[in-house]
Amino acid sequence: MNRIFSGMQPTRQLHLGNYLGALKNWVRLQDQFEAIFCVVDLHALTIDHDPETLRNNIRAVTAAYVAAGIDPEKNILFNQSAVPGHAELNWIFACHTPLGWLNRMTQFKEKAGKHRENAVLGLYAYPVLMAADILLYKATHVPVGEDQKQHLELARDIGGAFNRYYKRDDFFPLPEPQILGEATRVMSLRDGTKKMSKSDESDYSRINLTDDADTIALKIRKAKTDPEPLPETVEELEKRPEADNLVTIYAALADSSRSAVLAEHAGSQFSGFKSALADLAVAKLGPIAAEMKRLMDERTELDRILQRGAERAGAIAEKTMGEVKDIVGLLRY
Numbered sequence: 194m195n196r197i198f199s200g201m202q203p204t205r206q207l208h209l210g211n212y213l214g215a216l217k218n219w220v221r222l223q224d225q226f227e228a229i230f231c232v233v234d235l236h237a238l239t240i241d242h243d244p245e246t247l248r249n250n251i252r253a254v255t256a257a258y259v260a261a262g263i264d265p266e267k268n269i270l271f272n273q274s275a276v277p278g279h280a281e282l283n284w285i286f287a288c289h290t291p292l293g294w295l296n297r298m299t300q301f302k303e304k305a306g307k308h309r310e311n312a313v314l315g316l317y318a319y320p321v322l323m324a325a326d327i328l329l330y331k332a333t334h335v336p337v338g339e340d341q342k343q344h345l346e347l348a349r350d351i352g353g354a355f356n357r358y359y360k361r362d363d364f365f366p367l368p369e370p371q372i373l374g375e376a377t378r379v380m381s382l383r384d385g386t387k388k389m390s391k392s393d394e395s396d397y398s399r400i401n402l403t404d405d406a407d408t409i410a411l412k413i414r415k416a417k418t419d420p421e422p423l424p425e426t427v428e429e430l431e432k433r434p435e436a437d438n439l440v441t442i443y444a445a446l447a448d449s450s451r452s453a454v455l456a457e458h459a460g461s462q463f464s465g466f467k468s469a470l471a472d473l474a475v476a477k478l479g480p481i482a483a484e485m486k487r488l489m490d491e492r493t494e495l496d497r498i499l500q501r502g503a504e505r506a507g508a509i510a511e512k513t514m515g516e517v518k519d520i521v522g523l524l525r526y
């Protein structure tokens with residue numbers, strides 16, 4: 194059976210990178226797979242946070258999933274901390290993960306930066322919890338943006354290590370990353386060599402899913418570009434990261450390809466292209482922002498979705514954890 198699992202952290206605001214790299218693909222995949230979509234709130238504790246803001250962000254991410262088109266009846270939609278199996282399996286996996294594997298994780302190095310000695314254990318162990326998130330549901334496929342590829346490879350390694358140690362060849366499936374679409378790595382609007390990110394100091398570096406039409410248009414107008422007109426071929430974008438990024442965003446929003454966008458806009462100056470991109474972005478993102486706003490005013494509806502999702506996810510997780518405890522030699526009553 195094929196099952197997908199994926200999630201987003203309720204840290205700060207979701208942005209266009211989260212949407213094009215992950216959420217938009219989930220909406221398409223929900224018709225092809227049994228799907229579990231999680232708001233990974235335990236991961237959000239790995240960085241500084243304010244409890245009231247976190248509570249609000251959990252609901253906001255839930256609202257974003259539904260507003261983007263995830264059907265909470267057909268799929269399971271829940272928040273991670275509501276199912277205790279995530280933390281339990283995390284510990285068991287932690288006991289099978291060599292430190293050397295974690296030392297290779299580039300995201301920890303980037304996030305810990307120069308203050309590595311003060312970074313918390315949770316940030317370092319983040320990919321182990323992520324492996325537990327996925328394998329608790331024996332998910333076979335994980336749709337993510339390109340930045341999560343290394344963590345996914347680690348999840349496969351951890352699942353494989355568990356299977357080998359307990360001589361249970363196929364107990365955990367080795368999940369396949371699904372890095373899909375034209376925009377697997379959306380870059381900052383201020384610097385085409387940096388990933389668009391929630392934590393970038395400049396709000397002009399990203400388009401938030403809650404931005405209104407004027408803000409979207411302003412951010413695109415201010416986006417860094419170069420003085421050349423748009424080229425005719427994708428190859429000519431190679432050394433022009435900012436131009437490449439805007440063409441990629443256009444292609445992904447239009448469900449098209451970079452070559453098709455260039456076929457239409459080659460020779461255009463950025464002023465004209467940016468105005469077309471802003472219209473497209475507003476047309477695609479505006480309805481999501483409006484629906485998010487409506488759902489955020491319906492708090493009980495969001496809480497009902499999460500509670501129902503946690504019951505359904507919890508039933509699957511409980512079964513896996515029962516099997517895991519038997520395999521590793523823990524008693525249960």
Ligand code: AQP
Pocket residue numbers: 200201202203204210211212213214215336337338339340341376377378379380388389390391392393
């Ligand atoms: N720039 C991006 N382009 C494509 N996909 C992206 N994703 C994140 N940024 C981009 C994908 O979004 C999903 C959820 O990510 P997350 O909630 O775990 O957040 P993150 O990766 O921590 O997002 P940020 O913005 O990069 O946060 P900070 O600034 O805190 O590091 C994942 O599938 C991810 O690949």
